[in-house]
Amino acid sequence: MSFVQQLRHAERLNDSLLCVGLDPDPAKFPTHWQGDASRIYDFCAAIVDATKDLVLAFKPQIAYFAAHRAEDQLEQLMAHIKRVAPQVPVILDAKRGDIGATAQQYAREAFERFQADAVTLSPFMGRDSIEPYLQYPNKGAILLCRTSNSGGDDWQMQRLADVPGQPRLYEHLAHLAQTEWNHNGQLGLVVGATYPQEIARVRELAPTLPLLIPGVGAQGGDAAATVAAGWRGDATQTTGPIVVNSSRAVLYASRGEDFAAAARRVALETRAVLRPTVAR
Ligand SMILES: O=C(O)c1cc(=O)[nH]c(=O)n1[C@@H]1O[C@H](COP(=O)(O)O)[C@@H](O)[C@H]1O
Numbered sequence: 620m621s622f623v624q625q626l627r628h629a630e631r632l633n634d635s636l637l638c639v640g641l642d643p644d645p646a647k648f649p650t651h652w653q654g655d656a657s658r659i660y661d662f663c664a665a666i667v668d669a670t671k672d673l674v675l676a677f678k679p680q681i682a683y684f685a686a687h688r689a690e691d692q693l694e695q696l697m698a699h700i701k702r703v704a705p706q707v708p709v710i711l712d713a714k715r716g717d718i719g720a721t722a723q724q725y726a727r728e729a730f731e732r733f734q735a736d737a738v739t740l741s742p743f744m745g746r747d748s749i750e751p752y753l754q755y756p757n758k759g760a761i762l763l764c765r766t767s768n769s770g771g772d773d774w775q776m777q778r779l780a781d782v783p784g785q786p787r788l789y790e791h792l793a794h795l796a797q798t799e800w801n802h803n804g805q806l807g808l809v810v811g812a813t814y815p816q817e818i819a820r821v822r823e824l825a826p827t828l829p830l831l832i833p834g835v836g837a838q839g840g841d842a843a844a845t846v847a848a849g850w851r852g853d854a855t856q857t858t859g860p861i862v863v864n865s866s867r868a869v870l871y872a873s874r875g876e877d878f879a880a881a882a883r884r885v886a887l888e889t890r891a892v893l894r895p896t897v898a899r
Pocket residue numbers: 640642680712739765766767768809810811833834835836837838864865866867868
């Protein structure tokens with residue numbers, strides 16, 4: 620099954636557009652585990668167990684593991700997700716971007732070592748920096764397009780004088796990802812929930828691509844506006860799924876021993892807000 624098919628399947632199965640982001644920060648762990656990096660796996664596995672029937676994807680952020688020398692715990696976590704929630708695809712958020720030879724190693728890390736179903740990438744170095752990831756059949760490569768942070772304006776909103784119509788950089792990328800870069804149907808795009816207008820624009824330019832949309836919850840993105848801008852009906856062959864990520868708001872809903880139950884409550888609430896008003 621391709622990454623997009625996995626998303627469509629999980630969307631239907633769990634009736635959800637929510638992706639829970641796994642950004643484990645020991646400083647924010649429940650009081651009894653606070654500051655203990657050896658609990659990264661236990662913490663994330665508890666969140667996975669509590670939310671696996673409510674999500675269409677999980678998204679571990681590799682920096683939160685690597686910073687604590689906890690890549691082994693990330694491997695364990697990936698195996699755990701495959702075991703307890705095989706129907707839920709996993710996006711490894713690594714935001715890699717390098718020349719082809721090095722990208723081959725990053726692709727191997729994401730897809731062979733960590734067994735991810737998709738990986739996030741920076742497209743700044745161009746098409747040949749993306750190609751190595753596309754050598755892995757059925758895996759997804761999700762390109763940063765219009766990111767949720769305000770500094771994204773510095774590049775992404777600039778107009779390209781040499782391209783007909785003088786599109787903004789993010790618009791040009793969305794066009795390329797929908798057309799000539801996407802020869803195997805493996806590409807997706809990141810668009811921040813903090814910019815619903817641009818979600819609508821990217822959806823217009825890239826109607827069949829999956830959109831990873833972070834920024835609801837802690838970053839204050841408007842969940843309902845996000846869905847209105849990006850969701851185009853139930854998972855069919857022609858519409859791209861949307862994957863709306865929330866990390867901190869779910870993970871750190873409680874500092875008590877009830878943290879997993881609290882995470883489930885927030886995930887349920889977020890899923891309900893994201894559920895489109897259109898009947899499925
Ligand atoms: O690629 C991403 O996931 C990403 C892109 C983007 O534009 N903005 C963004 O916040 N993210 C990631 O999405 C997550 C957002 O976390 P919360 O703000 O806690 O929900 C973090 O893991 C970020 O690294």
